[in-house]
Amino acid sequence: MxxxxxxxxxxxxxxxxxxxxxxxxxIEWLGNRLRFIDQTKLPLEEVCIExxxxxxxxxxxxxxxxxxAPLIGVAAAYGVAxxxxxxxxxxxxxFRNEIEYAIGELASTRPTAVNLSWALERMRKxxxxxxxxxxxxxxxVREAIVIHEEDEEMCRRIGECGSQLIPDRATILTxxxxxxxxxxxxxxxxxxITTAHRMGKSINVYVSETRPLLQGARLTTWELMKxxxxxxxxxxxxAASLMQQKKIDCVVVGADRIAxxxxxxxxxGTYMHAVTAHYHGIPFYVAAPSSSIDPPLEDGNNIPIEExxxxxxxxxxxxxxxxxxxxxxxxAFDSTPARLITAIxxxxxxxxxxxxxx
Amino acid sequence: MxxxxxxxxxxxxxxxxxxxxxxxxxIEWLGNRLRFIDQTKLPLEEVCIExxxxxxxxxxxxxxxxxxAPLIGVAAAYGVAxxxxxxxxxxxxxFRNEIEYAIGELASTRPTAVNLSWALERMRKxxxxxxxxxxxxxxxVREAIVIHEEDEEMCRRIGECGSQLIPDRATILTxxxxxxxxxxxxxxxxxxITTAHRMGKSINVYVSETRPLLQGARLTTWELMKxxxxxxxxxxxxAASLMQQKKIDCVVVGADRIAxxxxxxxxxGTYMHAVTAHYHGIPFYVAAPSSSIDPPLEDGNNIPIEExxxxxxxxxxxxxxxxxxxxxxxxAFDSTPARLITAIxxxxxxxxxxxxxx
Numbered sequence: 001m002x003x004x005x006x007x008x009x010x011x012x013x014x015x016x017x018x019x020x021x022x023x024x025x026x027i028e029w030l031g032n033r034l035r036f037i038d039q040t041k042l043p044l045e046e047v048c049i050e051x052x053x054x055x056x057x058x059x060x061x062x063x064x065x066x067x068x069a070p071l072i073g074v075a076a077a078y079g080v081a082x083x084x085x086x087x088x089x090x091x092x093x094x095f096r097n098e099i100e101y102a103i104g105e106l107a108s109t110r111p112t113a114v115n116l117s118w119a120l121e122r123m124r125k126x127x128x129x130x131x132x133x134x135x136x137x138x139x140x141v142r143e144a145i146v147i148h149e150e151d152e153e154m155c156r157r158i159g160e161c162g163s164q165l166i167p168d169r170a171t172i173l174t175x176x177x178x179x180x181x182x183x184x185x186x187x188x189x190x191x192x193i194t195t196a197h198r199m200g201k202s203i204n205v206y207v208s209e210t211r212p213l214l215q216g217a218r219l220t221t222w223e224l225m226k227x228x229x230x231x232x233x234x235x236x237x238x239a240a241s242l243m244q245q246k247k248i249d250c251v252v253v254g255a256d257r258i259a260x261x262x263x264x265x266x267x268x269g270t271y272m273h274a275v276t277a278h279y280h281g282i283p284f285y286v287a288a289p290s291s292s293i294d295p296p297l298e299d300g301n302n303i304p305i306e307e308x309x310x311x312x313x314x315x316x317x318x319x320x321x322x323x324x325x326x327x328x329x330x331x332a333f334d335s336t337p338a339r340l341i342t343a344i345x346x347x348x349x350x351x352x353x354x355x356x357x358x
Numbered sequence: 359m360x361x362x363x364x365x366x367x368x369x370x371x372x373x374x375x376x377x378x379x380x381x382x383x384x385i386e387w388l389g390n391r392l393r394f395i396d397q398t399k400l401p402l403e404e405v406c407i408e409x410x411x412x413x414x415x416x417x418x419x420x421x422x423x424x425x426x427a428p429l430i431g432v433a434a435a436y437g438v439a440x441x442x443x444x445x446x447x448x449x450x451x452x453f454r455n456e457i458e459y460a461i462g463e464l465a466s467t468r469p470t471a472v473n474l475s476w477a478l479e480r481m482r483k484x485x486x487x488x489x490x491x492x493x494x495x496x497x498x499v500r501e502a503i504v505i506h507e508e509d510e511e512m513c514r515r516i517g518e519c520g521s522q523l524i525p526d527r528a529t530i531l532t533x534x535x536x537x538x539x540x541x542x543x544x545x546x547x548x549x550x551i552t553t554a555h556r557m558g559k560s561i562n563v564y565v566s567e568t569r570p571l572l573q574g575a576r577l578t579t580w581e582l583m584k585x586x587x588x589x590x591x592x593x594x595x596x597a598a599s600l601m602q603q604k605k606i607d608c609v610v611v612g613a614d615r616i617a618x619x620x621x622x623x624x625x626x627g628t629y630m631h632a633v634t635a636h637y638h639g640i641p642f643y644v645a646a647p648s649s650s651i652d653p654p655l656e657d658g659n660n661i662p663i664e665e666x667x668x669x670x671x672x673x674x675x676x677x678x679x680x681x682x683x684x685x686x687x688x689x690a691f692d693s694t695p696a697r698l699i700t701a702i703x704x705x706x707x708x709x710x711x712x713x714x715x716x
């Protein structure tokens with residue numbers, strides 16, 4: 001593992017001077033190890049970590065150093081590849097057992113996003129199809145790279161499709177971070193916004209800060225400022241008031257898991273935005289890769305909602321904000337019913353209700 | 359001015375051992391000076407400030423060391439009394455000019471709560487009716503004490519009336535702080551909750567933390583824990599999700615200004631709670647003294663909404679949470695239309711819609 005500033009590293013943040021924007025690379029495969037941005041440090045420090053150990057990757061996913069449903073899937077796939085490279089077992093069955101153990105460890109890091117288990121299942125299939133350790137090592141690395149490349153392509157298509165939903169002059173509300181930092185590519189919901197901006201549409205964005213861990217304030221403002229998009233930060237609870245003032249034209253958010261009927265789990269607060277948008281007649285768009293869709297799940301009631309540690313709310317910034325011993329309810333996600341969603345954008349196109357995902 | 363811990367001071371936090379609760383005294387007149395709790399320090403430190411200077415009081419109101427619409431009115435009245443005691447003018451007209459200047463300073467501290475100008479207007483009338491400096495000094499002190507006593511009585515009545523709205527077993531959502539810390543007495547919205555608790559009703563309270571300045575997390579949890587009420591802290595944006603889960607029986611909040619038609623301005627986020635409560639069919643109650651009602655104001659559209667400094671959002675936890683140069687929209691209040699309000703509780707009773715305040 002090594003730590004260093006990304007600021008001077010051209011391979012991390014490349015600039016297209018003519019368009020005056022930077023695209024962030026949240027993760028990068030370096031042949032035998034992985035480099036990723038430690039998102040817990042943003043926006044104050046741009047720190048990259050390089051590692052060849054999947055356990056460090058699992059820790060980073062757990063602590064939200066790596067976060068965002070698609071990126072978690074990509075990172076976990078690379079984690080399995082790293083486990084393959086590092087394991088010194090010489091017996092194929094023992095090798096498989098070691099990798100299975102790593103898959104279990106990575107699968108246990110976060111419970112809500114389905115991309116994680118989806119990516120790990122792909123890695124498992126490749127593992128089981130390999131007839132030698134050497135072949136398995138090669139195949140696991142290749143499959144992780146393919147998952148990453150597919151993710152980049154998925155982001156591109158979501159941006160392209162979804163940007164059609166955005167009017168020529170639009171003020172958009174987004175929540176949390178569904179940008180380059182949440183994916184292996186240029187983002188889902190946020191890529192819709194930046195693509196519309198690059199198409200020359202006049203875009204203003206309100207970002208809700210996204211308590212408790214402030215991914216909106218820390219990550220989305222940072223990405224949008226790099227992308228040259230006009231962005232204004234608000235507290236989560238001010239969004240409804242902006243809608244009341246007719247200042248929001250549409251809401252665009254990501255999703256961590258989508259049920260067959262279109263119910264979508266996303267960062268806590270998304271449901272609040274959906275209800276208030278509905279009340280004000282404002283379109284509410286969800287963008288996610290089709291790998292976030294979980295067709296066996298009939299509806300959103302059964303999506304497991306991760307509860308985070310109370311201290312993320314009461315001591316999230318190194319300063320205690322509630323009395324000692326305060327009870328806290330700290331869900332990380334909530335579930336928005338399909339009836340509040342105007343459209344779901346995946347890499348396959350724009351889906352309108354009623355949703356019936358296969 | 360002197361600073362000291364309140365913890366050991368029996369006159370500040372008196373305990374009724376049989377009932378096992380403490381009532382907080384946010385402000386106290388000491389004959390020739392005022393003692394108040396510095397609310398910016400809570401809940402980590404219980405610091406009281408004693409002062410005989412109205413300018414320090416004005417600063418405390420501006421910095422939210424003293425906050426809550428009713429308490430601001432009481433504090434400003436005492437501020438005028440202090441100005442009267444301190445001014446060494448010997449000419450009545452010069453004395454009046456000095457006090458008018460102090461009234462202007464105090465009036466400019468916060469723009470939204472109407473109680474402030476209401477209390478200052480009462481003080482001005484007493485000033486103008488006084489025929490000598492000595493008489494004015496006495497009258498100003500007396501009037502401030504009367505305003506304080508009326509506020510205590512107002513709180514008691516609001517608690518008594520409003521507690522009738524609370525079912526025997528209830529889970530209540532409240533936002534910001536409308537408790538003893540917001541008034542000269544035992545609170546408005548929060549006093550409804552604590553009164554219902556003392557009546558023996560089984561009460562659970564969810565408190566939304568109330569970004570950016572976290573009055574819910576810092577002050578309301580602190581007050582409710584002292585009052586022996588079962589309280590759980592949530593982030594503001596998790597409230598809608600609790601409503602979706604049918605875990606909230608009613609919402610009770612305060613108000614800083616109420617228009618003739620019942621539209622109510624209160625801490626930003628209140629409107630969000632009102633819309634989401636409406637969507638889920640949950641009663642939404644507003645509690646405030648009738649001094650918060652501003653009948654000349656036809657509706658909520660014309661209530662001035664204070665904008666606070668961006669740094670309260672971006673650096674509120676003592677650590678920067680957004681990139682340098684981020685645009686911020688930081689309203690302190692929002693306006694909830696009367697159609698979303700189930701009832702308004704004042705010291706005069708329970709008002710049901712349609713509201714026509716005189």
